[in-house]
Amino acid sequence: MAIKRKPPLHYESRAEIAKALAHPTRLLLLDALQKSEMCVCDLTDLVGADQSTVSKHLAILKNVGLIACRKEGPMSFYRVTCRCLDGFFTCIETVLRANLDAQRAAMGI
Amino acid sequence: MAIKRKPPLHYESRAEIAKALAHPTRLLLLDALQKSEMCVCDLTDLVGADQSTVSKHLAILKNVGLIACRKEGPMSFYRVTCRCLDGFFTCIETVLRANLDAQRAAMGI
DNA sequence: TGGCCATATGGCAATTATGGCATATATTAA
DNA sequence: TTAATATATGCCATAATTGCCATATGGCCA
Numbered sequence: 623m624a625i626k627r628k629p630p631l632h633y634e635s636r637a638e639i640a641k642a643l644a645h646p647t648r649l650l651l652l653d654a655l656q657k658s659e660m661c662v663c664d665l666t667d668l669v670g671a672d673q674s675t676v677s678k679h680l681a682i683l684k685n686v687g688l689i690a691c692r693k694e695g696p697m698s699f700y701r702v703t704c705r706c707l708d709g710f711f712t713c714i715e716t717v718l719r720a721n722l723d724a725q726r727a728a729m730g731i
Numbered sequence: 732m733a734i735k736r737k738p739p740l741h742y743e744s745r746a747e748i749a750k751a752l753a754h755p756t757r758l759l760l761l762d763a764l765q766k767s768e769m770c771v772c773d774l775t776d777l778v779g780a781d782q783s784t785v786s787k788h789l790a791i792l793k794n795v796g797l798i799a800c801r802k803e804g805p806m807s808f809y810r811v812t813c814r815c816l817d818g819f820f821t822c823i824e825t826v827l828r829a830n831l832d833a834q835r836a837a838m839g840i
Numbered sequence: 841t842g843g844c845c846a847t848a849t850g851g852c853a854a855t856t857a858t859g860g861c862a863t864a865t866a867t868t869a870a
Numbered sequence: 871t872t873a874a875t876a877t878a879t880g881c882c883a884t885a886a887t888t889g890c891c892a893t894a895t896g897g898c899c900a
Contacts, residue, residue: 633755633762636823640753645888646742649749653742662847675889677848687830696846696897706825709818714745716815721796754858771877784859786878805867805876842900849894857886864879870872 642686643710647671648679651700652707655689659701751795752819756780757788760809761816764798768810 642648647669654660654668666676680700683689688707692699751757756778763769763777775785789809792798797816801808 630755630759633758635827636758636820637753637755639823639826640749640758641887644746644749644753646746649742649745663845672890673847674849674891678889681848687826687833693847693897696844698847704822704826704829706822710822711745713813713815713819714748717748717796717813718744720813724796750857772875781860782877783861783879787859790878802866802877807877843898844900845896845898847895847897850892852891853889855886855888858884860882862879862881865877867874867876869874 639686639688642682642688645679647676648683651676651679651683652688652702655700655702656707659692659699661697661699663697665700748795748797751791751797754788754791756785757792760785760788760792761797761811764809764811765816768801768808770806770808772806774809 643652650669651665654665660668662673662677662680665680666673669676669679680689680691684691684700687703689700690703692701752761759778760774763774769777771782771786771789774789775782778785778788789798789800793800793809796812798809799812801810
């Protein structure tokens with residue numbers, strides 16, 4: 623049975639944000655930007671990828687509203703816009719730790 | 732400049748979990764499973780996709796430790812393993828709401 | 841204006857994700 | 871054992887993501 627249908631719209635928009643979070647480089651960027659506002663050049667050094675690559679990752683984060691941008695002369699300074707990211711990271715950490723514990727338990731340690 | 736290098740391992744494993752969360756169908760599944768344990772057949776009806784598709788989404792969530800599975804006869808019952816998902820969903824909702832507000836403000840309402 | 845710097849964007853190839861069909865596996869009932 | 875049900879997996883075509891190069895854009899200074 624089970625008629626085929628699309629998931630409700632609010633799951634789509636939620637998934638858009640989760641997708642933006644689902645890349646190691648973007649997690650690194652968010653981590654850095656949570657500490658302080660930074661320009662693309664410094665972020666490029668930090669990440670160690672092509673400047674255009676970093677610029678695109680920043681655009682992805684900006685498009686879902688996780689970060690914002692301020693221009694100063696020829697430079698762009700990015701910053702995190704929401705104070706709720708810790709809740710997200712904490713949840714991830716909790717799951718990772720639980721996985722490690724489960725792994726240890728399975729090995730009988 | 733900017734030497735090319737890979738992101739640190741902990742960002743990789745964090746991203747794995749975020750990736751599992753980054754799909755509307757999987758968000759729907761988690762939402763349902765947060766309310767109560769459910770079997771694949773009921774989840775298939777709920778999602779409205781092929782049973783194999785649902786089974787694969789469940790496998791993705793299980794592989795990163797977000798859900799677990801209990802077999803009873805020929806059926807598999809899945810459940811959420813961590814209590815921290817609300818923190819994640821709340822953060823997403825916060826960002827979505829901020830986006831709406833910003834959109835309204837931009838239109839001068 | 842011309843040249844230089846910082847950033848953004850277009851295009852492309854390679855990789856990865858997705859979803860359904862067909863099929864395999866496992867459990868239970870007749 | 872055979873049949874039926876529930877779930878998982880292999881396969882494949884399509885779509886989305888990623889990263890780099892080349893290039894465009896915009897600001898600043900001589």
